[in-house]
Amino acid sequence: MIHTIQWSDAGVVLIDQTKLPTEETYLTCADYIQVRDGIRDMIVRGAPAIGVTAAMGVALGARDAAASNVAELRAAWNHICEVMAGARPTAVNLFWAIDRMRVKFDALAAAGNDVAAIRAGLIEESKRMHADDIAACEAMGRHGATLMPERGGVLTHCNAGALATAGYGTALGVIRGAVEAGKQIHVYADETRPFLQGSRLTAWELMKDGIATTVIADNMAGVMMRQGKVQAIVVGSDRIAANGDVANKIGTYTVAVLAKEHGIPFYVAAPTSTVDLATPTGEGIPIEQRDRREVTHIAGRQMTPDGVGIENPAFDVTPHQYVAAIVTERGIARAPYKESLKKMVDEANVEAGTNHR
Numbered sequence: 001m002i003h004t005i006q007w008s009d010a011g012v013v014l015i016d017q018t019k020l021p022t023e024e025t026y027l028t029c030a031d032y033i034q035v036r037d038g039i040r041d042m043i044v045r046g047a048p049a050i051g052v053t054a055a056m057g058v059a060l061g062a063r064d065a066a067a068s069n070v071a072e073l074r075a076a077w078n079h080i081c082e083v084m085a086g087a088r089p090t091a092v093n094l095f096w097a098i099d100r101m102r103v104k105f106d107a108l109a110a111a112g113n114d115v116a117a118i119r120a121g122l123i124e125e126s127k128r129m130h131a132d133d134i135a136a137c138e139a140m141g142r143h144g145a146t147l148m149p150e151r152g153g154v155l156t157h158c159n160a161g162a163l164a165t166a167g168y169g170t171a172l173g174v175i176r177g178a179v180e181a182g183k184q185i186h187v188y189a190d191e192t193r194p195f196l197q198g199s200r201l202t203a204w205e206l207m208k209d210g211i212a213t214t215v216i217a218d219n220m221a222g223v224m225m226r227q228g229k230v231q232a233i234v235v236g237s238d239r240i241a242a243n244g245d246v247a248n249k250i251g252t253y254t255v256a257v258l259a260k261e262h263g264i265p266f267y268v269a270a271p272t273s274t275v276d277l278a279t280p281t282g283e284g285i286p287i288e289q290r291d292r293r294e295v296t297h298i299a300g301r302q303m304t305p306d307g308v309g310i311e312n313p314a315f316d317v318t319p320h321q322y323v324a325a326i327v328t329e330r331g332i333a334r335a336p337y338k339e340s341l342k343k344m345v346d347e348a349n350v351e352a353g354t355n356h357r
Helices: 032-040 047-064 070-085 092-110 115-145 171-180 197-208 218-226 252-262 337-355
Strands: 005-008 011-015 026-029 151-156 184-190 213-216 232-235 239-241 246-249 266-269 315-318 325-328 331-333
Touching (some): 005 047, 011 032, 011 047, 032 047, 047 092, 047 115, 070 092, 092 115, 115 171, 115 266, 151 171, 151 218, 171 197, 171 232, 171 266, 184 197, 246 252, 252 266
Parallel strands (some): 151 184, 151 232, 184 213, 232 266
Antiparallel strands (some): 005 011, 011 026, 239 246, 246 315, 325 331
């Protein structure tokens, strides 16, 4: 198991994904501001991982806040949550995690707990969310494995593996689940420009697991499909609208269109916490614009002329009609997604209310 995120007395420990694959190092975020910066600067990335990291970050902030009573702690807490919410705009898990932690704070305060007990309760809730995420990914792996071919090529875009979660992964969890079930899968990993999450992170993860992997340039995907080398596609998501429109790493939409043209099933794997029922369609999903330097430079070397215009959206939106199925921890959702996704999210919310709130 790759330890993407860990709680420690010294702070929140993150594997530094900007250094992979050549250097495996861990960064200890000693306060909630450092946690926020770790999310913003992509030390940690991937919607589920961002959510768990944010939960631990706000718990760390509450633990260390100067407060002698609950009212003072609440004032500090509200500020901590607002700061953390500003880390990245697209990954809905960030806001879901902060909301869940807010609910926990309110429940602990309403029960008459003192400052020390509230702090301890928030830390335990963030650890529970870490464990829940791993369990959800493993469940996704079992469900999604049934969709994978018995043998053949599976293409994935970006990194939706253990590094994008608390462990095991969403899209890569499906691939891991298929391999564990005895299926003979060969993974084609799009390099995923401009940040190269596929070539740097997905390939690194899968090679650690001994899963056959070939990295391809993003513009090779279509011809690989035409040559019959790809039998299925599975990706993750940072936000899924109520109608099943999917926001994922830039380039995903292109892969989905190509898959449709070649008759190849395009699957999405994500926990129910990534489904945003409050956003009716993908048109309402905010798309993060990132630093132009991610495009102009590779490994610190400038690759474009000075002054040229640069577009660097971090995500695109794939319309639901291109999505064959959405794999969640609660099973496989199919069209009409407005109905199937809502049912799964409602069930998850009821369970969370019973178990956690």
